[in-house]
Amino acid sequence: MYLPVVKQNRDYDRRNIDFVYLVGFAFCKAFFLLEKDMKALVLFSGGLDSSVCLGLAVKEYGADEVLALSIYYGQKHKKEMTASKRVAEFYGVKRITLDLGEIFKDSNCTLLEGAQAEIPHEDYADQLSKTNGAPVNTYVPYRNGLFLSSAASIALSHGCEVIYYGAHADDAAGNAYPDTSIEFNRAVSESIYIGSGKALRVLAPFIDKPKAAVVAAGAAIGVPFEMTWSCYEGHDKACGVCGTCRDRRRAFEENGMTDPIEYEE
Ligand SMILES: [Zn+2]
Numbered sequence: 001m002y003l004p005v006v007k008q009n010r011d012y013d014r015r016n017i018d019f020v021y022l023v024g025f026a027f028c029k030a031f032f033l034l035e036k037d038m039k040a041l042v043l044f045s046g047g048l049d050s051s052v053c054l055g056l057a058v059k060e061y062g063a064d065e066v067l068a069l070s071i072y073y074g075q076k077h078k079k080e081m082t083a084s085k086r087v088a089e090f091y092g093v094k095r096i097t098l099d100l101g102e103i104f105k106d107s108n109c110t111l112l113e114g115a116q117a118e119i120p121h122e123d124y125a126d127q128l129s130k131t132n133g134a135p136v137n138t139y140v141p142y143r144n145g146l147f148l149s150s151a152a153s154i155a156l157s158h159g160c161e162v163i164y165y166g167a168h169a170d171d172a173a174g175n176a177y178p179d180t181s182i183e184f185n186r187a188v189s190e191s192i193y194i195g196s197g198k199a200l201r202v203l204a205p206f207i208d209k210p211k212a213a214v215v216a217a218g219a220a221i222g223v224p225f226e227m228t229w230s231c232y233e234g235h236d237k238a239c240g241v242c243g244t245c246r247d248r249r250r251a252f253e254e255n256g257m258t259d260p261i262e263y264e265e
Contacts (some may be wrong), residue, residue, distance in 0.1 A: 019157055038172060039065040041155035043147055043162040046084025047072060048248060049166030049206065051228045052218035054091055054120070057164050061222055063092040067158055071152055073143065074101040074112045076119070076234040083229035087254055090224050098150060104140060111138045111232055119232050121241040128174040138232060138243065144179035145188060148202065152192045153202055163192070168206040168214055182207055211251035219257065226260040240265045 028255060039061040044050045057066045060247045068091075070084040081097070086096035110117045120127050128136075140170060144167065151163050166179035189202040206214050217227060231238035238245050240263035252259040 029046045031084070032045060037065075037088050037197055038067045038094075038157065039066045039161050040162045040164060040199045041069055041151055041158065041160045042093075043166070044070050044084055044088070045166075046066040046080040046087060047244075048218065048223075048225060048228045048251075049168060049214050050084075050164075051087050052214050052221075052223050053164040053166040053205065054087065054093065055218060055221045055223040057203070058261060066091070067155070067160060068093050068094045068095040069154055070097050071096060071147055071150070071175055072097065072099045072101055072102050073140065074107075074114075075140075075232075076111060076113055076115075077229065077232055079101045079231075080229045083227060087224060090227060096154070096155075099230065100146065103146065104143075107141050109138065109140050110120045111140055119242050121239070122243070124170075124176050125137060126200060127243060128176055133175060134218070135175060139177055139179075144177075144184075145158065148188050152196060156196055160198060163200065163202045165202055165204045166206060166210050166214070167204050169208055170211045171249075177241075180207075191196045209243050210254075211247055212254035215251045215257065219255065221263075229259070235264065237262045239263070253255050 010065055015068060039059045040059050042054045044054055054066070054068060068084065068088045070088075071079060072078070074084075085095060094151075104112055108115055108117070110119045117137065131137075141220075143163075148163065148165060155163050166186070167185060171181075172181040173175045185202065185204050185207050193201050206217070215225075229238070229242050231240075232242045232244055234238040238261055240246075240249070245263065249259055249263075
């Protein structure tokens with residue numbers, strides 16, 4: 001009489017163990033899907049261009065499938081990190097941050113904290129007239145190459161199939177920022193596509209378009225421009241006179257619009 005009772009108990013224990021394993025597996029699977037199953041990563045500074053990219057990605061895939069990546073790199077305008085948080089919350093997307101400041105600690109780029117020289121308060125065209133074909137002094141050394149590579153690794157870890165990248169033609173004009181050019185984008189996109197086993201591609205919807213086209217695209221889908229931050233200075237209000245403030249204001253004017261953010265001058 002004793003042995004069958006033991007066997008019965010063992011069967012009962014085995015069923016319990018199987019059930020625990022099943023529940024555990026289902027939980028892990030659900031957790032894996034929640035964490036991994038995203039479609040698009042947006043390289044997201046909190047500026048106007050990347051905010052429009054975020055809006056486009058959400059429109060295409062839905063907020064649950066979009067991951068925003070905001071990178072700190074020692075920039076004076078830390079305010080863009082705050083802007084990126086706000087815009088990501090507006091869209092309801094998951095946002096992750098990455099600190100790459102150490103990589104640029106020896107750079108004398110004027111955009112970075114600790115730089116000796118001031119950020120130029122003039123148009124890019126005027127700045128370029130003095131550089132003899134070299135990038136402007138707010139060019140951060142190979143920043144977008146580094147960012148896209150970092151984004152690729154993170155995107156693959158989250159199962160994404162596309163990286164949105166907000167470079168536009170005005171930034172590349174005159175070799176101001178060579179890592180925003182069509183040639184660069186073609187090369188780095190191919191590199192990421194091949195290096196990811198053809199799992200990941202780069203989408204740069206404005207690579208051959210002026211900033212005015214970025215504003216027009218953003219206006220068409222209701223991007224909250226008032227939450228974005230473009231100025232290179234780290235002041236309370238946008239300076240209005242650095243190269244990127246000038247470009248931004250002009251882009252709105254060309255669309256017959258007024259930029260909703262406040263300027264110092
Ligand atoms: Zn400015």
